Amino acid sequence: MKLFASLTSPYARKIRIILAEKGLPFELVVDSPWEVNTRIPSVNPLGKVPALLTNGGEVFFDSPVIAGYLETLNVSPHLLPREPIEAVRVRQIEALADGITDAAVAMVLESRRPEAKRSDDEIAHQTGKIGRALDELERRATGRHWLHGDGLSIGDIATGAALAYLDLRHPDYDWRAAHPALAALAARLFARPSFIDTKPPVG
Ligand SMILES: N[C@@H](CCC(=O)N[C@@H](CS)C(=O)NCC(=O)O)C(=O)O
Incomplete structure (x- = not known):
């Protein structure tokens, strides 16, 4: 591949x-x-x-x-539940996490436009999406080790990738303070070799 x-x-x-x-x-x-x-x-x-x-x-x-x-490819660990409706629920978590990433990318692109063309409304629009999606993921993460079921899933991985991207591109955005369960989940995910070995180069 x-x-x-x-x-x-x-x-x-x-x-x-x-x-x-x-x-x-x-x-x-x-x-x-x-x-x-x-x-x-x-x-x-x-x-x-x-x-x-x-x-x-x-x-x-x-x-x-x-x-x-x-x-x-049927290679373990399986990162989606075999039960179709449970797989849809994990994909919903993935969509929430990817939506955070989409909004964070849109903010980066907006910030790269010439200053006169930059829109505060657009930044606020995207920040609203990120805040609401983080709140929803926090609700789902509270009191649990993983976001769904009792093992790592695509939902956790997408969430970890989104949170790491916020840290990379929006380091001043303190998402951890209001989202302690997500902060704990991120700390566990970021310590995994799969996350450590795929860290983006600085810059
Ligand atoms: N929904 C897509 C998003 C992929 C995406 O937007 N990738 C960016 C890089 S982070 C890209 O290739 N952008 C180039 C472009 O939009 O022309 C996915 O999940 O793969």
Whole structure:
């Protein structure tokens, strides 16, 4: 398998963490969709990372689809429950976490616009999404070791990737203070080799 990814993409990191947790061998093809000579559009028409080329020559994107594909390989640990409705519940947690990442990325892009074109309303709009989604994840994390069931799931991994991205790109945003259960979950996740080995380079 080949994973096309940039080293800072939180969505790609989610997939790299899943691959590491499962011990699946893959070749990492580092490519940034923002570079002029990027080859990503020839792999994924949407021009986004991550994209996964399977051993059978099929390409899967985007990250929830890749995560679903990796589960079909039937390699433990299983990161989605076998019961279909429970799997949907884990995917709901993943969607919440990915939504935090989407809003955090949108804020980064907004902050890179020329100052005169930057919109405080847009920043407030995205910050609102992050705050509400964090509150919902905190509610789900309270009193539990994992966000769903009694083992690590795609929901925990997506949440860890989103929280780490907040730390990377919005270091002044103190999400831990009002979300102690998420802070504890993040501390446990960040200590795992799969998270340590996929830390984005600084800068
Ligand atoms: N929903 C997608 C989001 C992927 C995404 O937006 N990736 C960013 C990098 S962090 C990207 O490739 N952006 C390039 C672009 O939007 O043109 C997923 O979960 O894979």
